[in-house]
Amino acid sequence: MFLSRCLKLASPLLLVLTAASGETTAPSYTADGSLVVPADYREWIFLSSGLDMSYSEKPGMQDHSMFDNVFVNPEAWRAFKATGHWPDKTVFAMENRGADSHGSINKRGHYQTEDLMGMEFHVRDTARFKGGWGFFAVDDTGPAKLLPTSASCYSCHQEHGALDTTFTQFYPTAKTIAAKAGSLLGDR
Numbered sequence: 676m677f678l679s680r681c682l683k684l685a686s687p688l689l690l691v692l693t694a695a696s697g698e699t700t701a702p703s704y705t706a707d708g709s710l711v712v713p714a715d716y717r718e719w720i721f722l723s724s725g726l727d728m729s730y731s732e733k734p735g736m737q738d739h740s741m742f743d744n745v746f747v748n749p750e751a752w753r754a755f756k757a758t759g760h761w762p763d764k765t766v767f768a769m770e771n772r773g774a775d776s777h778g779s780i781n782k783r784g785h786y787q788t789e790d791l792m793g794m795e796f797h798v799r800d801t802a803r804f805k806g807g808w809g810f811f812a813v814d815d816t817g818p819a820k821l822l823p824t825s826a827s828c829y830s831c832h833q834e835h836g837a838l839d840t841t842f843t844q845f846y847p848t849a850k851t852i853a854a855k856a857g858s859l860l861g862d863r
Contacts, residue, residue, distance in 0.1 A: 700748035701764040702798050709818035710796055710811040716768040719746040722846040741792055742772045745846065751799075755849065759856020761839045763807075767797040794819070797832070797841065808832070808840055836860075 700719065703711040713719075722745040747755075751765035773790035794813035801807045810828045811819035822828060837844035837860045838853050853859035 700750060700766065702766050702800055704803075705818050709820050710798060710809075711818055712794070712796075712813060713748075713766070713768065716746050716748075716766075716770075719748050719768065720752040721746055722767075722849060725845065740773075740776075743769055744772065745769050756852055759838075759853050759858040761799055761841055761843075763799055763801050765799040767841065769795045769797070771795075797828075799839070806833075806840075 700713060700715075703713075705711060724745070725743045726740060746768045747761075748764075748766045751762055754760075754762040755765075770791060771793035773792055796811040796813075796819050798804075798809045798811065799807055800809060803809065805824065806829070808829075810822040810826060810832075812822055813819045832840040832842070836842055837850070838858055843849050843853055843859065850859065
């Protein structure tokens with residue numbers, strides 16, 4: 676009940692904020708239901724970066740390291756800051772980039788390379804997806820393909836997402852906002 680009231684409040688707020696800013700980064704789809712990859716997602720709000728994060732106990736990348744960079748569309752961020760919930764038409768972009776430690780003057784630590792190793796999207800579109808959210812993966816340079824609801828990301832996000840099936844617990848600024856709003860489910 677509380678969540679549905681917040682979502683009803685967030686949608687008009689999102690429209691007002693979008694109209695005021697003159698920009699829209701709502702999801703766009705191809706005729707077959709694939710997500711059009713936003714060309715300017717790197718200009719969106721940067722939420723966080725993780726190094727070698729994995730949701731499995733099994734080691735996955737023994738021969739290389741990888742950064743995950745997460746961005747969210749600007750109007751969703753503005754609405755989130757006002758309500759503590761991710762509104763309809765939220766688009767999270769997660770790019771996976773190679774990590775290196777030997778280059779230029781670097782003596783220790785890791786830095787991101789230009790090697791894009793993968794791209795995924797988490798999209799809230801309540802009119803389009805059962806459960807409100809869809810997950811997409813980019814194969815190459817084309818549109819991102821919708822993953823079937825049997826894919827593990829759906830159940831994992833439902834079970835472990837700290838807010839609106841998202842991993843807000845890994846986004847420091849967003850986590851603080853959600854905690855103040857009382858919408859954070861904790862460090863799941």
